[in-house]
Amino acid sequence: xxxxxxxDGARIPFAERELPDTPLGILPSNVLVAIAGDAARxxxxxxxxxxxxxxxxxxxxxxxxxxxxxxxxxxxxxAERAGLSSAALSRLRVAYTFAGxxxxxxxxxxxxxxxxxxxxxxxxxxxxxxxxxxxxxVARNHLTVPGLGIQIRLSVNAQWFPxxxxxxxxxxxxxxxxxPVDAYEAALGARRARLR
Numbered sequence: 001x002x003x004x005x006x007x008d009g010a011r012i013p014f015a016e017r018e019l020p021d022t023p024l025g026i027l028p029s030n031v032l033v034a035i036a037g038d039a040a041r042x043x044x045x046x047x048x049x050x051x052x053x054x055x056x057x058x059x060x061x062x063x064x065x066x067x068x069x070x071x072x073x074x075x076x077x078x079a080e081r082a083g084l085s086s087a088a089l090s091r092l093r094v095a096y097t098f099a100g101x102x103x104x105x106x107x108x109x110x111x112x113x114x115x116x117x118x119x120x121x122x123x124x125x126x127x128x129x130x131x132x133x134x135x136x137x138v139a140r141n142h143l144t145v146p147g148l149g150i151q152i153r154l155s156v157n158a159q160w161f162p163x164x165x166x167x168x169x170x171x172x173x174x175x176x177x178x179x180p181v182d183a184y185e186a187a188l189g190a191r192r193a194r195l196r
Contacts, residue, residue, distance in 0.1 A: 027074065034068055058082055059104045062092045087169065095172040099161065106155040107163075107172055110140040113154050118143060121154070121180035128181045143180070150187035152180055162187035164194055 022029050061082050065075045079089040095107035118138045125131055125143075137144045141154040149165035155176070160183035162173040173190030177183040 027077070031068075031070065031074060035064065038064055038068070056105060056109055058084065058092070058108050059101060062089070062096050062104045062108075063101060065089075066093060066096045087167070091166075091169060091171055095161075098172055098174050099159075099176050102155050102157055102159065103161060103172060103176065106141075106153050106159075106161050107170075110142065111156055113141050117154065121152075121160075124179070124181050125184050129184070148188065148191065150184070150191050152183040152187055154180075162190060164191045166194075 020029065022032065026032075027035075061078060065078060070078075075089065076086060079086065084092070092104050092107055095103040099106075118141070121143055122133070122136050122138070125136065126133060131145070135145055135147055137146065142151055143153075144151040151163040151165075151170050153161045153163065155161060159176045159178065160180045161176050162183045163170040164173055164187060165171075173187055175183070175186040177186065
């Protein structure tokens with residue numbers, strides 16, 4: 001560990017040093033210290049293969065914002081640097097509140113599921129809800145019913161997450177499910193509640 005000598009000859013561990021104020025336009029020093037400490041913990045977790053399948057810079061930024069409970073201006077500055085709009089950041093923060101890292105990863109990152117999984121999901125939903133096949137569209141891990149304003153997404157860990165249309169994007173709804181039918185029903189319920 002890097003240390004700094006005191007006038008009396010004692011040495012102060014670097015992590016306990018008082019840092020100077022940062023220049024204008026730079027995050028405050030206490031935030032930078034928190035980020036550095038968090039990065040060290042996250043790196044150790046990744047080295048131990050904990051959550052490596054969910055690693056993404058934006059996902060990690062949302063996690064840090066949520067866990068540090070930083071103020072709105074700091075969160076907005078971080079989002080701007082990451083190229084996120086305030087609406088996108090807000091949706092990702094909701095996803096984190098509902099389902100942690102997996103929720104944020106599913107909200108932010110599309111992927112290609114194992115072939116056949118999305119077709120199986122469509123068939124299950126059609127059987128349960130008498131939904132015409134041409135009303136369901138698939139793009140990667142997103143299954144959408146545009147006419148109803150709902151969507152479900154399959155995570156990399158095979159969980160289904162419900163969404164509803166909201167302005168220019170898709171807003172996460174509460175819940176995560178092993179069954180696409182349950183996620184579909186949760187999305188329908190969230191859409192009805194939004195329209196009330």
